[in-house]
Amino acid sequence: MGERKAKLLRNMALKEQARLPHFVQRQQALQVEIDQIRALLERMKTLRDYARDQTVQQAHKLHTNRYYELRLIEETEALSNKLDFLLVEMTNVTEAIARMSHKKQLVSDKARQVLKEAQQERETMIEASQTTYRMVQRS
Template identity: 55%
Template sequence: MSDRKVKLLKNMALKEQARMPQYVQRQKSLIKEITHLDDLLVRIKKLREDARSNDVMQAHRLQTNRWYELRLIEEMQTLDNKLEFLRTELEQVTATIAQIGHKVQRVSEKAQDAQRTAKQDREAKQEHANAAPFRIKRT
């Protein structure tokens, strides 16, 4: 029974370890995408400042700049919302990775404890079996 428990616990730990790479890969891709969006937001802010320049005196140019600035504002809001969503998802993925790591550690520790206990039980049975022939039977 205890050997079965040890094998079961080891398999559980291996199963959890097998899940880990997909979460780590997702975490890396989220970090990369967040970095890209941050850079994009910085560039949009620069473009918005350029669109705001007051050195233009022609009416159609002012109207074009204002339209362009409004489009940039909309795009910034969209990117901010996406960035907030991705950061939330990154927090969840990071928490899941931590949980999996903790679970693998705990299950591995339990497997080692069960293995140690099973070994001690086998040794105790072996000692008992070796000591049994020397008993004196009384009649």
């Protein structure tokens, strides 16, 4: 019975281990996307500063700069919202990885403990049967 339970626990640990790479890949992809968005936001900030340049003397250039600045503000807001969402998603994935790793560790430890107990029980039974056999032979 103990060996069967240990095997079941080992299988549960293997299942968690098999699910883990998917989450790690997702975490890496999220990190790449987050880094790209942060770099893009920095570039957009630079472009906004350039669009605010007030040294321009021509009216149509001022109008064009203002139009692009407004567009950059809108896009920056959209990217900031996406970044916030991705950061929350990254936190969730990281927590899931931690939970899965912890569960895998606990189940593996429990499987080892159950297997050890089953072996001890088997040894106790063998010793008891040998003692009984010796007593029967002496009689």
